[in-house]
Amino acid sequence: MKKVYIAGPEVFFPDGADIIARKGILARQYGFEANSFESGDFPAEKFAFGMAISKANEEVMRGSDFVLANMTPFRGVSADVGTAYEIGFMCALGKDAFAYTNDPRYxxxxxxxxxxxxxxxxxxxxxxxxxxxxxxxxxxxMVDNLMLDGGIIARGGLVVRAPAGATLPWSDLSVFELALKAARDWYDKAS
Structure with missing residues (x-):
């Protein structure tokens, strides 16, 4: 079973744990294992805590087969900067990449x-x-900066956009599911 690193800013949302759990369930329905680190004994000091989370995320990315990233604009006109880093990190590792956005606008x-x-x-x-x-x-x-879309598309992935119209709420996982389906189809054709 392919391991997917699900990237996005949902951890910052009040209902983020629920959204993340729902994404994991959907990933399993498409035959993927949502890869993440187990909550551990992280240091209490703010900087050390941040460094521990960064290290843990990079370890999980190294152990994942591909990334599926939420590129919906976050706190501005672009994807979350941490998510952008994770897309680049995975692409630099030669991993497959897929993404989606709930904002239909380029x-x-x-x-x-x-x-x-x-x-x-x-x-x-x-x-x-x-x-x-x-x-x-x-x-x-393109959905965002050409380096993000370009890195994903150059590896055979794609960035799925919400249908034209209003931006979908963060909790709407319909476009995430379309990206999962695209990843499943891509892996099925590759095998």
Missing amino acids: YDVRLTQDYYAGQVGPAADGMVRGHSDGWMVEDHA
Whole structure:
């Protein structure tokens, strides 16, 4: 049974334990084992605690076959920075990668609408840039930064988006399940 490292910011949510448990159940229904570390005796001091969690997560990633990451924007217009690290870590290990987002909009749309409040336009160099800072609006028809989508897709995975319309709530696992199905199909074809 393939071991999946389920990445995402759900640990920060009040109902995060429930969401994580539901993801594990769904993973098993698709023939995967949700891989995670067992709660252990971690140090009480804040920095040491953080380092212990980081080390434990990296050990679990090394022991996983693939990552399935929640790239729904978290505290901004992009995926959770820890989740982005985990995607990169797994890709660097040569592991398979899949992802999903409950926000149907591409990255450039979120940048334009949410970050710049529509205040963007073409600059002298032909790039679309924010009026306030002159920064380029990255538009590659991707869910997030091209390095995240690119790393996943280059390994044969994909990033599943919610259907057009409103952003789905974090607790809605329908798009997560579509990503699980894609991973299952990919592994079945590979065998």
